[in-house]
Amino acid sequence: MTTTHPPGLEFSGLTKSFTAPGAQPVRAVRGIDLRIGTGEVVALLGPNGAGKTTALDMALGLTKPTGGTVAVFGDRPRKAIADGRISAVLQSGGLLSDLTVDETVRAVAALYKDTLSVGEVLDRAGLAGLARRKVGRCSGGEQQRLRFALALLPDPDLLILDEPTAAMDIASRREFWATMHDEASSGSTIIFATHHMEEAEGFADRIVLMARGEIVADGSVDRIRAMTSGSRTTAVWSPSPGEPAPEDLPGVTDVERTAARVLLTSTDSDATARALFTRTAARDVTITARSLDDAFLTLTADPTSAAPTTLEATR
Numbered sequence: 511m512t513t514t515h516p517p518g519l520e521f522s523g524l525t526k527s528f529t530a531p532g533a534q535p536v537r538a539v540r541g542i543d544l545r546i547g548t549g550e551v552v553a554l555l556g557p558n559g560a561g562k563t564t565a566l567d568m569a570l571g572l573t574k575p576t577g578g579t580v581a582v583f584g585d586r587p588r589k590a591i592a593d594g595r596i597s598a599v600l601q602s603g604g605l606l607s608d609l610t611v612d613e614t615v616r617a618v619a620a621l622y623k624d625t626l627s628v629g630e631v632l633d634r635a636g637l638a639g640l641a642r643r644k645v646g647r648c649s650g651g652e653q654q655r656l657r658f659a660l661a662l663l664p665d666p667d668l669l670i671l672d673e674p675t676a677a678m679d680i681a682s683r684r685e686f687w688a689t690m691h692d693e694a695s696s697g698s699t700i701i702f703a704t705h706h707m708e709e710a711e712g713f714a715d716r717i718v719l720m721a722r723g724e725i726v727a728d729g730s731v732d733r734i735r736a737m738t739s740g741s742r743t744t745a746v747w748s749p750s751p752g753e754p755a756p757e758d759l760p761g762v763t764d765v766e767r768t769a770a771r772v773l774l775t776s777t778d779s780d781a782t783a784r785a786l787f788t789r790t791a792a793r794d795v796t797i798t799a800r801s802l803d804d805a806f807l808t809l810t811a812d813p814t815s816a817a818p819t820t821l822e823a824t825r
């Protein structure tokens with residue numbers, strides 16, 4: 511007999527709008543469907559205001575959805591928290607600066623029925639050497655490790671991290687992700703929100719890209735990389751009758767026009783350039799690889815915005 515386990519996290523048609531008297535409602539999350547399996551490490555990536563925190567808050571039962579449902583291992587978030595199956599490292603909040611690291615972990619452990627030992631969580635969070643330091647004397651990165659240690663206390667199956675490295679310098683970030691690697695390899699499901707493409711690439715198996723409250727891309731790191739690794743081709747060309755339209759050239763996903771040039775974003779620059787040379791009178795063709803940041807901006811750009819596109823990549 512086979513048993514199927516419910517996913518670690520499941521959003522179905524999830525929406526959240528914030529309303530304030532006299533103001534337009536803010537549609538922070540707009541009907542997202544997402545299924546995250548046990549043991550997956552997923553980066554929730556997106557620009558400011560994409561809806562990442564709102565979605566994670568709903569996963570943690572901190573915010574009630576306006577519509578749709580959230581299930582954590584098949585249960586309501588509150589039940590999953592009470593059972594110690596899900597816990598979170600949030601961006602800020604909740605530490606008392608006069609307590610030591612060790613006292614803080616002991617105080618929070620006393621709130622639970624059942625926890626890992628204080629020694630073990632300090633060890634797993636890389637804080638064993640700082641146990642007697644006052645929290646107020648710890649650096650931003652060390653305080654974030656302490657939040658991580660507190661999240662480990664109930665030995666959760668699903669860990670949610672909202673921009674966990676926001677206050678850290680590069681060395682602390684590296685150390686933090688090394689610790690998280692150990693956590694992930696022990697089979698935990700991990701979901702973390704970030705603005706940083708490199709962080710998502712370096713640590714996640716899967717990237718869920720959000721913009722304007724929607725999921726705009728979802729796939730393995732390799733798949734997202736392939737989607738975003740297009741190049742930019744520019745040419746001096748005014749299409750004349752009988753020539754193909756720029757939009758119809760192979761590989762082309764986006765077209766911009768300036769007075770003299772046509773700028774083509776393409777997922778297959780070889781095929782695009784071949785078509786330009788053989789089927790059109792285009793000249794002065796240049797091909798430039800797009801940076802990952804450029805690609806991230808393209809994937810999350812507002813299609814209704816008329817904001818001018820930067821030409822940095824072609825210079």
Ligand SMILES: Nc1ncnc2c1ncn2[C@@H]1O[C@H](COP(=O)(O)OP(=O)(O)OP(=O)(O)O)[C@@H](O)[C@H]1O
Pocket residue numbers: 528529536537538556557558559560561562563564565705
């Ligand atoms: N309590 C609230 N009341 C009104 N609007 C809110 C509230 N919380 C969030 N919003 C709005 O909802 C949208 C999504 O915000 P959210 O914090 O989820 O985005 P985010 O992707 O986490 O952004 P960031 O990366 O900047 O943290 C934003 O426009 C934000 O201003």
